Amino acid sequence: MKNKKTIPPKWADRFLEWYCKPSLFEDLQGDLYEHFYRHIEDKGIRKAKLIFVLNVFKFFKPYTVKKLNFLNKLTQFIMFKNYFKTSFRSIARNKLFSFINVFGLAVSMSVCLLMITLLTEVKSYEKFHADASDIYRATNLYQYLEEEPNLFASTSIIAGKRIKEEIAGVEAATIMRRNFAGDFENDNQKFALRGIWADESFFDVFSFEVIYGDKDQALTNPKSLVITDETALKIFNQLNVVGETLLKGDEPYQVTAVVKTPPFNSHIKFEVIGSFSTLDQAQMQRNATGWLSWQNMWMNYTYFKVADGQSIKNIQAALDKISIDQNSREKYTSIQLGAQPILKIMTGPQISNSLGMNMGSETLWILGILSFVVILSAGFNYTNLSIARSLRRAKEVGIRKVVGAKRGQIFSQFTVEACIISIFSLILAYGGFLLIKPLFLSLNPEMSRMLQLKLEPITIIYFVLFAILVGFAAGLLPSLVLSKLKAIQVLKTTSNTKLFSSVSLRKALIVIQFTLTLGFIISANVAYNQFKYSVNFDKGFNGENIITIGLAGNDPEQVKTLFERIPEVEQISMAAMVLGTGERWGDDLKYKDPLDSTTIYYSSVDQNYIPMLKHNLIAGSNFLRTPTSDNESEIIVNETLLKRFNIGTPQEAIGEQVLVGSNKLTIIGVVEDFHYAPINEPIESFGFRQNLEDIQLLNLKVNSTNLVGTMDKLRAAWEGFDEVHPFESRFHSEHIARAYDTYELMFTIVTFLAFVSISIACLGLLGMGVYTAETRMKEISIRKVLGASESSLIQLLVKGFMYLLLIAAVIAIPATYYLFDSIILADQANRISIGLNEMGLGVLFIFCIGFLTISSQVWKAAKANPSSTLRSE
Amino acid sequence: MKGTNLGEFEEIVLLTIAALMEEAYSVAICDEIEKVTGRKVKLSVVHAVLNRLSDKGYVQSELGAPTKERGGRRKRFFYVTHAGKVALTKSKEQRDQLWSLIPSFNLKFT
Structure with a gap:
């Protein structure tokens, strides 16, 4: 009877257990089992199982279902006040540990806040256009014979014209051309302006705000000029300048509209727009062969808006048809038209020949992962120290349990504590964020052109949510460990060092932390060397002085x-x-x-x-x-x-x-x-x-x-x-x-992160050192009384930590070597070979710092007078 | 809580409990009712009624010893409380009274 097949379905059984009141459960389950076994005999196993499942559901009735434990929830709620109080007390009591936790979290959180702001901002790009999700940019996948195809953000004029005329699902399409720049003259005063060419549908696709002038006709006629409000003020000292004329060289252009300066989060930026028909008419009159060539794709852009209810798949099919038709007339090259959503331009892959700048998904991923690594490291600190410290809290947990606390309550208590710490950190981190923001923006001229890192209300909400998430994640393990403690065990045993089996977990966390730190240091070193190498490389000429x-x-x-x-x-x-x-x-x-x-x-x-x-x-x-x-x-x-x-x-x-x-x-x-x-x-x-x-x-x-x-x-x-x-x-x-400023940029960012992660890791190590010295104080004293020398004591205690660092080094060195050798520097023609020098220095550095951190604490313990520790017993 | 009236099915269950004496637990009650009345009785229905009866205070229950046929789970045995007995007697008396009022010819089967 006990073989596996004759057991009722497990899941139904579990479901019963989940919903049924504990007072009714055993009896109910017993009845069902009895019925079940009876049914096996006269109806067969399958039917019996079915009846069992049906019965489980039939029993789901108001009187069997567990009451939503309102009272319980209420106590939980009331207890929060108590949790806050105990948390604050415990934070205040362990000043050093709280400091390490708050500081470490704050430092890494400020990096993450920067990332959050950056991401929100990057995501806001192009959102100001009406129906932004329907706007696409035509891309060209260019292939010469059998060479590797390349993707370009630009396209040919003929492609733009055919998209306008032939594709039914396109509501509006505009052809643009870059490099409309030069000196514009008004009243013998010259102004250097930069902008783009665009055709008459420009304002149908984009929602740049027109202040004066007719936006439908503004770019229709040749020699028309649309200028931004800033430009208008600069040149004419007034806004309504529609009808004015500006001389470009000796050609007069008439201002037909004034628009608002493109918002910051637009990848298309301009001071002036020239009407594309200016070029188009001139070239068409001259009957220039190259103008409408399928291969004339280096300067022109086509953006189009898909009509409501049209799927991009149909549009792509039409684009494919155009490509096939055009390619059939080409000998060596083939160009494949594609469509890229305008919302993806900033965050998508980097495409050559783009009209504006883009951040690139790669950069975003790298920055995201790096900040995640940094926050992870700080989170590890919290976990580590809290679990180590939890020996002290074990009695508290025991008593709480005796008094009647449930596991969930203990869990929420420690989670609340972690969240309090992370909220504290958030406040500090915000200061740090304000500090590193300008530094980050000035890293690279492109950065400050692309990003403002302005704080929006929504970003602040993200910040708080992020802090709570971090608190929860960091506090998860300690809370689990502590809430699992059994009251009897804790209260019975006087020495509860053996209570925790998570020593190896702590060690693993330290190893991971230092592996990451070492990775950062080595990377910073390699990036710096590559930068120096590139700049000082003998290029075959000399431009000194x-x-x-x-x-x-x-x-x-x-x-x-x-x-x-x-x-x-x-x-x-x-x-x-x-x-x-x-x-x-x-x-x-x-x-x-x-x-x-x-x-x-x-x-x-x-x-x-x-x-x-x-x-x-x-x-x-x-x-x-x-x-x-x-x-x-x-x-x-x-x-x-x-x-x-x-x-x-x-x-x-x-x-x-x-x-x-x-x-x-x-x-x-x-x-x-x-x-x-x-x-x-x-x-x-x-x-x-x-x-x-x-x-x-x-x-x-x-x-x-x-x-x-x-x-x-x-x-x-x-x-x-x-x-x-x-x-x-x-x-x-x-x-x-x-x-070579990519290398420099990489070096600066990685060095900064290396610094952050070293500080965090060392703070963690310091905490562990203090803790070890504290808990083993008696042991040290006794050893000392028995004649151990101070140096041998230090050796004894430091050995364990140095061993962990060694493991970290063993993991980090080959991993980083592989990363640089085969991925980052792999496609560079002239690069440094990564040697012991690059690797070893960083490792040595970390070892020294680690050793100093630990031994400073241990040394204090070893120096202490044994009589003062032992007498108190 | 509902009124203290005994419903028809409640009465049957209560009577069965009384009849089964020491062996009155849900499955057995089910079986007994099926045997006596010949009608199909759902376990879940019996459970609900037992629950209602104990709410009304007509039955009490306690857990017995673990048994093998139930996968080691204990049975919950029911017995009729004093209030239950009173309710049963009262209901029987009411019926008897009504019975006594019926002229004998009225019940002759035609």
């Missing part, structure tokens, strides 16, 4: 003569850009075979540039003249190009002709390969050219002991010359360092 000055559209020769008058300036060279920063221009290059082409990256320079930046010219000669706007005929290439086309030795290459774009150029020199791009990218074909239109900056070699003074002179000279554009100067090396 060179100041670069942006021309802002001025004639290079004029500006050059301007600065030549300053005596400290030794030499001036012209260039299109600062190489090695990631900025690059490219064109098609062909050698003898007209079908074989490669991309050549280039910069236009003058004759002074190559010697000034100490490029190594290995064959041929330097340019002889300054760049000209026509008759460009010469090029100096790098070695890689020679290898690409098998041109032979550098000497043989001199005099060969190549076709760059549509210019026939003669190779007059060959430079040694150098890193024109950030060093994490491989070196490809590169050439120096002499096209005057490309020149955008001057490099000044300055010989001066008073750099600040020289800088002022340069600035004064510039301001006397060009009143519209600000003086933009920077050291060449600064430009280079900026290119």
Whole structure:
């Protein structure tokens, strides 16, 4: 009868137990069992089970069901006052431990508060548009032959036009183009403004607020201009400027509308919008072939709004149809149209060529995980210390239980205590948050452009909820352990050290904590070394003591003569850009075979540039003249190009002709390969050219002991010359360092977090040290009386902790090594090799700190006079 | 609490308890009622009635010894309290009184 099959269904049994009044339960269950066994005999096992289940439900009646224990709940409620009181007392009694807990939680919570604010803010992006969830951005997945496809946020004009005309489910679509910028003139006063081109449907898709003017017609006609209220005030000193004219170069643009400056949480930002028809008409009249090309996708954007009740699936199908149709006319490339919700732009994956900035899901995840790790560490501290301290509280729990406290009540008591601690921490953390907020925003110029980290009421609510959640999570384990204690056990045994089996849990928590801390330290070290390595890497040229000055559209020769008058300036060279920063221009290059082409990256320079930046010219000669706007005929290439086309030795290459774009150029020199791009990218074909239109900056070699003074002179000279554009100067090396600021950023963030997590982990260790010294005081004294030396005592107590640290190191070192070696630095062409140096230093550091923390406490215990501890017994 | 009137089914259950003497627990009561009246009795119904009877104070119950056939669970034995006995007697008396009022010819089956 006892075999498994003849037992009634377990779940029904449990259900009965759950709802049935304890006073009725046994009898009821017995009856059901009796019936059940009886039914097995005359109706078979399956039917018997069914009847059992049915009966369980039939018994679910008012008189059998447990009363909702209102009285119980009420006591719980009344007891809260008592919980608060005991909690405060216990917090006040253990000042050190409370401090460690509150401080540790506060530090890590301030990091999390920052994260919460950041997330709420990032999530608020684009929400101000009406029906924001229906707005999409058309994306292009570009693939050349069989190469890896790339995703772009930009798309072709033809795609935009076809979306407008052909897709029925699209309510409105707008084509935009970036880089509508320049000097606008009013009353002989020039203003440099930046913005975008957009067509007449712009305001149908987006909800930017139009203050003056007709938003439906504002961007219809060519040479129309929509300006923001700020711009209007800047130029005209008044808001209603509809109908006014501004000169861009010598072309008049008419202001047709004034809009509010785009809100902070819009990824599209502009000071002016030019009507897209300006470009479109001009190009269509000229019948330019490239304008409507499927591949003209680098500058244009299409955003569209899906009509109500239309599913994006249908739209995507229509987009696919357009792509197939267009791709059938292309030879080498295929472009796949896609749609990305506008709400996902800020938080979604990073897509090349985006119109605005985006945070990127990757960054958000990394930041989120890092803050989680930090709060986890602080939570561990709380758990650890509370469980360790709970020996002291065991008696209290015992007595409470004897008096009649239920398990749930004890549990809520300790949870309340944890929550009180975390609310305290929240107050401190808020201060910390205000402190680190400006630091965080100033980490990176992009950060402050993307984020304000303004506090909204909802964020405050999040904060409080977060604090309660943290309190609950941190207090969960101690509360469970304590509420499980049996009154008899606690009160009977005088020494209750054996009561807790969670010693290994505590050890595990310490190990995890230090593993994370070590991970942070090692990461910070690696990131810093990579940054230093990248900046100081021998790139094949040397820009030391060179100041670069942006021309802002001025004639290079004029500006050059301007600065030549300053005596400290030794030499001036012209260039299109600062190489090695990631900025690059490219064109098609062909050698003898007209079908074989490669991309050549280039910069236009003058004759002074190559010697000034100490490029190594290995064959041929330097340019002889300054760049000209026509008759460009010469090029100096790098070695890689020679290898690409098998041109032979550098000497043989001199005099060969190549076709760059549509210019026939003669190779007059060959430079040694150098890193024109950030060093994490491989070196490809590169050439120096002499096209005057490309020149955008001057490099000044300055010989001066008073750099600040020289800088002022340069600035004064510039301001006397060009009143519209600000003086933009920077050291060449600064430009280079900026290119690697991801590493620097990573280093700063990780160092900060490392610092936070070290402090937290050490506070925890300190707490454990104090606790150990306290509980083993008698043992230490007795050992001392029996003749143990102080050093051997310290050794005895420290050994256990150092052992834990060792385990942490054993886990952390390979894990971090793997993380950097195979994931973070894996796709970098030039990177540091991670050696003992990077790893070992951090570990050593942690060991020292850990040792000092523990031994300071133990030392105190070991030094104590044994008679004073033992006499009191 | 409802009134102290005995319902028809309550009365049957109460009588059965009295009849079963020492063996009156739910399942046995069920079986006995089925045997005597021939009607199908649901366990849950009997339980509800027993609960009501003890609310009215007509029965009391105590747990017996654990038995094997119930998976080691104890039986709850019921016995009729004084109030129960009074109620039963009263109900019987009322009926008897009514019976005595009926002229004999009226009950002749036709």
